[in-house]
Amino acid sequence: MTYPQPPRQDGAGYAxxxxxxxxxxxxxxxxxxxxxxxxxxxxxxxxxxxxAPAPRSGPGRDRYLDLLRSVALVRVVVFHLFGWAxxxxxxxxxxxxxxxxxxxxxxxxxxPAGGVIRSRLRRLLPPMWAFSLVVVPVMFxxxxxxxxxxxxxxxxxLGSYLFPLGAPPFxxxxxxxxxxxxxxxxxxxxxxxxxxxxxxxxxxxxxLLLRAFRRLPWVTLLAPVALTAVIGTGLVTVPxxxxxxxxxxxxxxxxxxxxxxxxxxxxxxxxxxxxVSSAALVxxxxxxxxxxxxxxxxxxxxxxxxxxxxxxxxxxTILLVHAPSWRKLPGRLAAWDxxxxxxxxxxxxxxxxxxxxLMAAAHLxxxxxxxxxxxxxxxxxxxxxxxxxxxxxxxxxTALAILAFGWVEDVAARRRPxxxxxxxxRTRGA
Numbered sequence: 072m073t074y075p076q077p078p079r080q081d082g083a084g085y086a087x088x089x090x091x092x093x094x095x096x097x098x099x100x101x102x103x104x105x106x107x108x109x110x111x112x113x114x115x116x117x118x119x120x121x122x123a124p125a126p127r128s129g130p131g132r133d134r135y136l137d138l139l140r141s142v143a144l145v146r147v148v149v150f151h152l153f154g155w156a157x158x159x160x161x162x163x164x165x166x167x168x169x170x171x172x173x174x175x176x177x178x179x180x181x182x183p184a185g186g187v188i189r190s191r192l193r194r195l196l197p198p199m200w201a202f203s204l205v206v207v208p209v210m211f212x213x214x215x216x217x218x219x220x221x222x223x224x225x226x227x228x229l230g231s232y233l234f235p236l237g238a239p240p241f242x243x244x245x246x247x248x249x250x251x252x253x254x255x256x257x258x259x260x261x262x263x264x265x266x267x268x269x270x271x272x273x274x275x276x277x278x279l280l281l282r283a284f285r286r287l288p289w290v291t292l293l294a295p296v297a298l299t300a301v302i303g304t305g306l307v308t309v310p311x312x313x314x315x316x317x318x319x320x321x322x323x324x325x326x327x328x329x330x331x332x333x334x335x336x337x338x339x340x341x342x343x344x345x346x347v348s349s350a351a352l353v354x355x356x357x358x359x360x361x362x363x364x365x366x367x368x369x370x371x372x373x374x375x376x377x378x379x380x381x382x383x384x385x386x387x388t389i390l391l392v393h394a395p396s397w398r399k400l401p402g403r404l405a406a407w408d409x410x411x412x413x414x415x416x417x418x419x420x421x422x423x424x425x426x427x428x429l430m431a432a433a434h435l436x437x438x439x440x441x442x443x444x445x446x447x448x449x450x451x452x453x454x455x456x457x458x459x460x461x462x463x464x465x466x467x468x469t470a471l472a473i474l475a476f477g478w479v480e481d482v483a484a485r486r487r488p489x490x491x492x493x494x495x496x497r498t499r500g501a
Contacts, residue, residue: 134397134411136171138404139390141414143167148425148465153458156371159379160358163372165266166383169323170391172270173330176277184278191274196234197483198419199267201476203232203239206260206427213252215242228312235268238312251434259426266422269319273327276320284331292332295324296380303376322376325384333391346392350385357382409493416492417477424472425465432464 143164150158179187207229217225218240231239241261246252273280284291298321301307302314309317332338338346361370361378372379400408414421439453439460440446446453453460478488 132398133394134400134408135395136174137411137415138397138400138407139167140171140418141407141411144414144418144421147422148429149462151426152429152462152465154368156369159372160370160382163379163383163386165373166323166326166379166387167390168266169269169273170326170330170333170383170387173273173277173327174334174391175330176274176327177281177331177334180277180281188274188278192271193485194480194483195267195270195274195419198423198476198479199235199264200233201479202423206257207232209252210242210245210257213242213245215245215257231264231268235264235271236316238268238315239264253430256427256430259430262426263423265315265319268316269323272316272320273324277327280324280328281331284328285335288332288337292325292328295321295328296377296384298324299377299380303380318376322380323383325380326387329384329387329391333394338388338392341392343392347389350388350392352385353381353388354385357385409495412494413473413492416489417473417480419480420473420477421469424476425469428465428468428472429461432461432468435464435468436460 142162146158146162146164149155150164176187176191179191221228225240228237228240231237239261241257243258244254245257246254248254280291299318302309303318303321308314357372357378357380360381361372361375364375364378366374368374372382399405400411436453436457440450474490477492478490481488481492
């Protein structure tokens with residue numbers, strides 16, 4: 072089994088080594104003009120953190136975007152369990168999540184930038200602090216010690232668990248072989264934090280990025296791809312955690328800025344056939360580049376930065392060009408309305424905890440062999456369906472994590488804490 076995948080993309084970031092969700096994680100900038108065609112949506116849409124939107128569907132919710140975010144989260148979990156590289160091609164979750172977050176950020180930046188950034192940080196950081204408050208003490212309890220050679224710098228890096236501008240440190244081996252916390256558990260737990268770091272970088276840079284986009288849209292949109300071609304292909308190497316962060320920023324920068332284009336209505340101004348055909352060409356380049364730079368994981372685009380950047384940009388363009396702006400989920404999708412609302416309200420919690428929950432689910436499945444009669448009678452069946460059983464077990468565990476830690480997202484957003492915000496209770500009470 073490949074649960075959970077070693078850090079990098081969909082659960083960790085790009086880097087020469089490994090470490091990541093979910094936004095997993097609203098608010099204001101200089102009073103930039105908003106096209107009249109989108110003014111009604113902007114004024115009506117409730118604020119959100121990009122990965123954890125408002126609690127229920129309503130006049131301002133775009134349920135199409137909510138659905139995309141939910142699918143992205145599920146795909147991340149499935150990928151980290153099964154490790155199927157083709158899933159990164161089928162649905163580039165991280166690119167989709169950054170594009171959606173960029174659109175919401177552009178909407179928020181109709182207000183003063185300082186307030187927007189403070190609000191985003193307020194919504195983003197407390198869920199991460201709750202995660203760190205559990206994970207970091209356990210690392211120390213299992214004999215993790217400061218690296219003497221790094222001196223005080225090690226403690227500075229440890230601060231990334233509070234304000235993730237860089238990659239937080241973690242022990243390569245922590246726990247015990249065969250125990251509830253296996254040797255690589257800390258590596259797996261810290262994996263999703265790359266996404267929080269990248270999201271933070273985009274939030275801090277968004278006022279300048281949005282201003283640049285509205286002056287030179289196409290140059291700004293394509294500049295991150297050009298940067299990826301330089302630093303993500305080995306042509307120029309930026310060492311250390313700063314280099315890792317910069318590569319993540321470059322790889323998904325165009326997706327974030329594409330969200331600006333979606334919000335401002337720029338995609339509506341381009342003939343659909345031209346937008347789709349151009350996106351297809353960009354995606355074709357991404358696959359061509361990937362075919363010549365396959366890693367040990369094959370077509371895992373998470374390990375091929377330039378392929379990830381171009382494929383995600385083209386894929387997200389097609390998704391947003393065809394965005395229907397649903398106010399309600401149509402047809403049979405309506406049956407999933409509650410789960411879509413829940414996933415959007417608890418996206419940060421789900422993303423942060425899913426790797427640990429996968430490991431816990433695996434241990435629960437392992438216990439089946441110890442159950443009298445069951446383990447002996449169905450030994451072969453349990454082994455053959457091992458990953459499927461983990462996939463089944465992960466969702467009740469996710470529900471427990473939502474109940475235990477999800478309310479922190481409400482407190483961070485200055486809302487009344489809710490245990491299970493799927494929108495159903497409010498709808499009945501309305």
